[in-house]
Amino acid sequence: MKQIADKPCLSDWLRLHHAFLSAKQLARLQQHFGDLSSALTAKPADWLQVERFGDKLVDGVFKQDPALVEQALNWMQQPNHHIITMEDAAYPALLREIADPPILLYVRGDLSLLETPQLAVVGSRHASRQGLQIAEDFSRYLSNVGLAITSGLAHGIDAAAHRGALQGIGKTLAVIGTGIDRIYPAANQNLAREIAEQGAIVSEYPLQTRPLAQNFPRRNRIISGMATGTLVVEAALKSGSLITARQAMEQGREVFAIPGSINNSLAKGCHQLIKQGAKLVETAQDILEELSPLIAFSLQTERAEQAEQTKASSLSQTETAKSQPGLVENQSPLLAYIEFDPISLDELVVLTKQAASDIQAQMMMLEMEGIVEPLSAARWRRLK
Numbered sequence: 001m002k003q004i005a006d007k008p009c010l011s012d013w014l015r016l017h018h019a020f021l022s023a024k025q026l027a028r029l030q031q032h033f034g035d036l037s038s039a040l041t042a043k044p045a046d047w048l049q050v051e052r053f054g055d056k057l058v059d060g061v062f063k064q065d066p067a068l069v070e071q072a073l074n075w076m077q078q079p080n081h082h083i084i085t086m087e088d089a090a091y092p093a094l095l096r097e098i099a100d101p102p103i104l105l106y107v108r109g110d111l112s113l114l115e116t117p118q119l120a121v122v123g124s125r126h127a128s129r130q131g132l133q134i135a136e137d138f139s140r141y142l143s144n145v146g147l148a149i150t151s152g153l154a155h156g157i158d159a160a161a162h163r164g165a166l167q168g169i170g171k172t173l174a175v176i177g178t179g180i181d182r183i184y185p186a187a188n189q190n191l192a193r194e195i196a197e198q199g200a201i202v203s204e205y206p207l208q209t210r211p212l213a214q215n216f217p218r219r220n221r222i223i224s225g226m227a228t229g230t231l232v233v234e235a236a237l238k239s240g241s242l243i244t245a246r247q248a249m250e251q252g253r254e255v256f257a258i259p260g261s262i263n264n265s266l267a268k269g270c271h272q273l274i275k276q277g278a279k280l281v282e283t284a285q286d287i288l289e290e291l292s293p294l295i296a297f298s299l300q301t302e303r304a305e306q307a308e309q310t311k312a313s314s315l316s317q318t319e320t321a322k323s324q325p326g327l328v329e330n331q332s333p334l335l336a337y338i339e340f341d342p343i344s345l346d347e348l349v350v351l352t353k354q355a356a357s358d359i360q361a362q363m364m365m366l367e368m369e370g371i372v373e374p375l376s377a378a379r380w381r382r383l384k
Contacts, residue, residue: 008036013085014069015040017104018206019060023086026103028052071207075106075181080196082107090114098225098251102204106180109200113171116148119287120223120248122241123157123233124266131157131234131266134258136164137377138231141284141345143168144357147291148199150175150227152219153188157233157241162195169357171199175223177216179209202226220244221251228294229254231287232278235269242269245278254290256281283376334362338372338382345378 016026026036032050033039039047047058076083084090085104092114095101107114121139123131139149139161149165151158153174165172174195178184180203183192195201204222205215220243224230230248232255235241248255255278260267274280281287337343337351348359363380366372372380 008040008087010083010085011069011073012036012040013104014072014083015061015064018064018068019057021057021061021103023101023103025053025057026086068206072106075207080109082111084111084114092226094228095222095225098221100221101225102222104204106203106205106207107200108180109196109198110171111200113148113173113200114202114226116171117146117291118148118150118173118227119291120150120227120230120244121157121161121233122151122220122223122230122235122244123161124235124239124241125154125156125158126266127156127160127234128264128266132160134377135160135233137344137379138233138284138287139164139172140167140356141360141378142287143170143172144360145288146170148173150223152176152216152223152240153183153192153195153201155185155187159188159191161233162191162199166194166198167356173200173202173226175202175219175226177203177205177219178211179203179205179207181207182209182211184211216240217243221247224248224253225251227253229256229287229291231256231258231281232270232273233258234260234266235273236265237268237272239269242273245273249277254279254294256287256290258282283374284378285374332362332366332371334359334366335371335382338380340382342375342379342381 021029028051029039030036033042044058044062047053047061048055072083075081082090083104083106086096086101090111091105119142121135123135127135135157143149143165147170149161149170150173151161153159153162153176162172162174172195174192176184180201183189192201202222204219209215217240220240224244224247230245230253232241232245245255255273257270257273257278257280259270259274259280279286279290334348334352337348345356345359349356352359363372367374371382371384373383374380
């Protein structure tokens with residue numbers, strides 16, 4: 001009777017990882033030997049019989065420094081440090097579907113966020129002040145309804161998206177192009193620390209991997225691959241953001257773009273995406289309307305529960321108002337602060353001293369009554 005080989009352990013996966021095996025190479029290996037366990041017990045000469053496996057790749061597996069695996073296992077012993085493989089339940093299901101998923105991921109922070117509904121928000125490293133504000137406002141709003149915001153921890157739009165998401169309840173994920181023990185750019189060290197504490201940092205690269213230029217376009221497939229959709233805020237015609245957007249399209253994901261002035265070079269990339277089929281968005285609600293049929297929001301935090309309670313209470317008030325016209329308008333304290341000029345959520349929080357989630361629930365009711373109109377970047381204006 002044939003003995004069944006033991007299931008590959010993490011050390012085995014790390015050996016393959018440090019030899020830089022791709023998912024496609026892993027599949028060829030499994031096809032040749034029948035399963036991964038059998039491959040790992042085979043001799044180097046047997047590996048050379050695998051299609052497109054050369055000496056360099058095989059030597060990378062069988063002659064690598066054992067200290068590399070030991071270092072990774074030691075890193076994982078620290079609190080909130082995780083290493084997951086393609087076979088682990090915690091591996092993101094959406095990411096597993098792409099053409100070339102990473103065979104292994106390092107995660108620092110909340111591992112459960114990898115399966116949370118995500119929106120990728122990307123854009124220029126040299127964004128305008130308006131672009132930064134839009135990225136932060138959209139990310140805050142979408143985070144407050146339960147979406148996790150995924151980006152690349154770069155300067156500009158990426159950093160603004162992370163900052164906005166950290167102010168919401170949906171958290172944020174940063175996918176980096178270095179080893180997870182290195183943060184690039186160094187100026188974002190404090191932001192990375194916040195993300196690790198409240199969200200998650202993700203990398204496919206071995207520890208101590210330096211910020212090599214070729215790594216960043218490649219990591220973009222993970223940013224788009226984990227997300228249900230990708231929003232591009234500002235991008236030049238030749239930029240990494242367009243690479244992410246194209247990868248999202250190839251992965252069958254929704255792509256959104258914010259238009260700008262025809263004279264703004266940072267709007268040209270977004271305009272090109274719109275011509276290619278990306279959805280033009282002016283408000284965060286535009287994104288929610290597209291994604292809501294594809295994802296189910298599951299908000300299990302105390303703030304989310306409070307928001308639902310507030311919404312239920314407001315709905316009850318609305319039903320009463322239908323039989324008593326003007327009741328919602330007369331009872332809403334927010335209307336004292338809302339004029340015909342736009343006002344932002346941040347301004348309303350400062351003026352009313354209410355929680356952002358409570359204000360959003362009330363504004364939803366006022367929108368239903370046709371009293372206010374929602375605008376971009378979590379702003380409203382009065383209609384009557």
